[in-house]
Amino acid sequence: MGAAAAVHRPRGRRLPRSQGRHAGGAVLPAAWILLLTLVSLPGFAQTQPDDGAPSPPDRRAGEERTGLDRARARLLREAPGRLAELEGKPIRSISVETTGSRWPETKPVRSVTLGEPLSAQVARRAIAELLEDGGFAQAYADARPLQDGVVLRLVVVPRRLMASIHIEGGSLTRERTLEAAKLEEGGEITEPLMGEAEERLRSLYLRYGYDDAKIAVTASGTDDPRRVLLTLDITPGERRTISLRIFVIEPKYDRVLGDLKGEYAVERGDHIDEDELLDANNEMAEALREAGFLEAIVKHRILRRGQDVFLYVYLQTGPLSRFFFEGNFRFDDSELTDALEL
Incomplete structure (x- = not known):
């Protein structure tokens, strides 16, 4: 022992x-x-x-x-x-x-x-x-x-089993909410797990700009002493928007990109939405690769300062590549580039 x-x-x-x-x-x-x-x-x-x-x-x-x-x-x-x-x-x-x-x-x-x-x-x-x-x-x-x-x-x-789960309030779908909280009807629940579910839901709502969301997870009894009704009480509060969008890029490539930066989908005044930001990163990276920046990576960061929310978009372009084909008399260069997925 x-x-x-x-x-x-x-x-x-x-x-x-x-x-x-x-x-x-x-x-x-x-x-x-x-x-x-x-x-x-x-x-x-x-x-x-x-x-x-x-x-x-x-x-x-x-x-x-x-x-x-x-x-x-x-x-x-x-x-x-x-x-x-x-x-x-x-x-x-x-x-x-x-x-x-x-x-x-x-x-x-x-x-x-x-x-x-x-x-x-x-x-x-x-x-x-x-x-x-x-x-x-x-x-x-x-x-x-x-x-x-x-x-x-x-x-x-x-421990108890969750006979049912009721969601009061909230602005996200039931499926998204339960997935983030890691809760499912018929599963087990303990007091520590209830606290963990509250923290996960606060993090979830923060991803969508609800900085002051109030989350409470409570359990009430049923006819079966080993089963409970779980209630998720969610008050989202005010949703925050982006005050300023800032691109971070090497100056020599900034001139080359020109108006291409304008294709980034999330703009000033949009609500904070981490899912939309990830989609915007992927779409921007694809646009950069099509423009010849084959190693392009796009990331973002949200910075909260008082009432302001700053969106930093990091454009890691890598070198600009140009392709030329010699001895080609049958296909356009663009067709060959597409075929090679360049």
């Missing part, structure tokens, strides 16, 4: 219909269980709850003794562990804790007996039991000293 153990359930996995077992009665595969870390809290052994003798070995896990709640604040602290001292000590209590503020759930662990010696195998067994019915997305275990034994602490991340 050397490093902290975390177990992750694959995203999007449906909840098993049976309780506590998979089809065929097989126990959760051991491959789902990763390495375990048992962490102790320095000084905790000197501050023990004064609630009587330790629990006898035949008591079942989850039946915590009176007084353990007074030590819970200390149990939640993270500290370097003394693994060699804790391994093999009797388990005096088991604490199951959920992360975050959503879907708190207390679930007894019945696969571990109080008084049983602490080991990585015992902790993996407890984690497998908690993950078995699909109510939690991931879990990890550690241990803390308690009187002459240890407290086995199991921390779990609750």
